Amino acid sequence: MGRRILQSPLTVLGIFLVAMIIILAIFAPWIAPRDPLEVNLGQKLLPPSSEHWFGTDEVGRDILSRIIFGTRISLKIGLMVVLISFPIGTILGAIAGYVGGMVDQVIMRLTDIFLSFPGIILSMSIAAALGPSIENVLLALAITWWPWYTRIVRSSVLSIKSSEFIESAKAIGANPFRILFKEIIPNAIAPASIQASLDLGFVILAAAGLSFIGLGAQPPSPEWGAMLSSSREILRDAWWAATFPGLAILLTVLGFNLLGDGMRDLLDPKNR
Amino acid sequence: MDALRYTVKRILLMIPILIGISILTFFISNTIPGDPARLAAGPYADAKVIEELQEKMGLNDPVYVQYFNYMKNLLQGDLGNSNYSHQPVMEDIKQYFPATLELTFFSMFITILIGIPLGVISASKKDKVADQFARVMALIGVAMPAFWLGIIFLLFFYLKLGVLPGSGRLDTGLAPPETITGMYTIDALLTGNWTVFKSAVIHLILPGITQAAVTIGMITRMTRSSMLEVLRSDYIRTAFAKGGSEKRVLYGHALRNGMMPIMTLLGMTFGHSLGGSVLVESVFSWPGLGKYAVNAITYLDFPAVMAVTILIAVLFILVNLIIDILYQVVDPRLNYD
């Protein structure tokens, strides 16, 4: 199995990117050359050099250090949103698929409502209503994200709930709770967990977008979207201030996507 | 017959969803911290004025009464007044909406133009260099933060090369064409105003491509995988065996049959573009709904934010409804359950 992962260079790249981001996030204070918040007006708007690899911003902060510390914020948002929405979505989807009938109808119409808002729009209005902060963006994204898992899990539950091993559990006398959590969910969770690993990237992307329009992290936080947002005012003088934070977002999202794709191919070789 | 029934059923099924959307948006509006009456009365109003306003705005009514009033207004197209522009939000939307629609259509046009052929090539040259290249491009496109790509385009094509405009819908000094659809390119064509048309198209290029970058990735991947599915089928092998030219088989037979999932994805793409407009429009100062919403957020103008939210959701549902119905009409093999 391990060998098959390594056969795909893209998956290897994904693993490498994700590993790098995790290492940067954990060891940020030791890896980053400077304090990400340290203002040094004497060194503002410096282009990339051996001193400042990614240059400095409008108040002389080291952009490389800010990006390195930014991995912590992005990873935290990605993980938290997925960790909140994945279990909620999974349990609701499993209940909908297993119980069926009215319960299924109610849950699925609820997901329809949430999914009838395109991408960023619903989380934008929720975050706007809650007020701009990282925590609120996190909450807003979690509120809008769970229905995806509900749908995926429900459809895999439907495909396994008539399996003979489920019938066997019933014949043994196992209660519905046990059947759901011990027999159904462990077998229905694989496709949704692949989606979750892809989503880590997409959540980070969405959170950066919300920060970009002023809803998430507030300055001087070294959040990538917020950094991009403030770089617009110095675009004419400092291309580096806009370029590197965006590259960081791109590589992070790409890393999680490649990893998720690799996992999917592994589980479904037909897609290769 | 069944297709007609299906259509009716789908339209009826939309009603609870629309009600659900209105409840959700009402709920969000009500969680907004701060007192709308105080906001409306201004910072210097005294307590009495605010109290009267609260009464007048129905803020003391029970929640369900407030919801019914909200619904009543919504159905009459009354989305409230903007706290910022001080005019009905509906008026603002009428002004900004065509710009967003124009951008969305343009970016979908680019998406289809590039994404579908790229997907077909990728599938037909599976695992060859062209396929690898297309797949990597698609992967990057999907992972791309559009707002960043927009900034990079601005840096390069506007600031550095100066070949393309970086903001707005027309060159300064040009008067917009007579309003027919509100979409400048179409209005300029209809009125035969060539200069304005050219300027409008040029202004669409950067935001349009930025917007399309992500959706091209999505469409390419979808086209590739549904083409691969079709290409594996026996009748395509037969078509090749009968000596059909590759191009004819690919675009004539295979693509037509792989079109179904792609159509669904186009609906999603439309929604994605509408959503993405929030970010892209604010990068390019494109005076559409997205920019309007972002401004509204900055000025804590919630009626405007909510109006944009509802409008985009309703549009998204409508587009998906149309696509689903087309899907059913075109493909009679599907089951209508």
Add this chain to the structure above:
Amino acid sequence: MALLEVKDLKQHFTIKKGFLGEKKKVKAVDGVSFHIEQGETLGIVGESGCGKSSLGRTILQLIKPTSGDIFFGGKNITHLPRKEMKELRKDMQIVFQDPYASLNPRSTVRAILETPLIVHGVGNRQERRKVVEGLIDKIGIRKDQLDRFPHEFSGGQRQRIGIARALTLNPKLIIADEPVSALDVSVQSQVLNLMVDLQKELNLSYMFISHDLSVVQHISDRVAVMYLGKIVEIADVEELYRNPLHPYTKALLTAVPIPDPTKKRDRIILQGDLPSPINPPTGCAFHTRCPVATPECKEESPELREKAMGHWASCIHVHHEQSEKTKINIS
């Protein structure tokens, strides 16, 4: 007293067809009565779609019967409260057809075998361990294989694990739903012999469902033949194979190859396909394919009658006390 007695059992499913959901009834099991004695094996034979699997699942109440009664050990179990039903499940278990679908792919063999004990709160950890290890010893799987997952075993091994799972709670009755038809022929006899040995050792009763007449002949004491939700013939195994009365049974039996080439018999080829259980034919459901059908067969539903000692059949053309040589009269 019979261990299991089933009286006029019906299992009707409603299915929605078409977009506005015109409801149709499928009579999967339509008025079935029989009994099984302690230590006895009743074979249930029929083509796929005849309702034999639904019958098994209805008896276990994995699906609630539409009507009719099921008696187990003399007690009517059709409308038991949840708690008593759960208790009863210890006494009747099921072995499924597909050894690849009937074991949870994400559980180890140990967990699969331990689950019934946990569900019924049997013993503590050590005692359960002992039970599980005792069981696998019976079915010929080694202790060191216990922590493997189902996909690491062959089809025959998996089916034996499925049998062990059914045995964990010391049941009295096992419903075996085509337990060997997914296995290679060479493995089939191993599994069948295991079942026979276990039956002797544990005094089990089997309801053995299969479409394979030779397998059923090998293992059964009595055999019931089902056609479109009904039992059309039931008799002791020797009697049924030697002297089939119902034209459907005859047709099924002539389709089985005989090992003795000196014996000749005329094959009866059934006309057409099995009719849909959604719209079963009127009268005798078999008349559309029956070689001896007469106009009355379209009108009259024959009842299951005892035609000879312990030999029941439902056909108006089979008369009482027919001898082995009697031919069916085609009026």
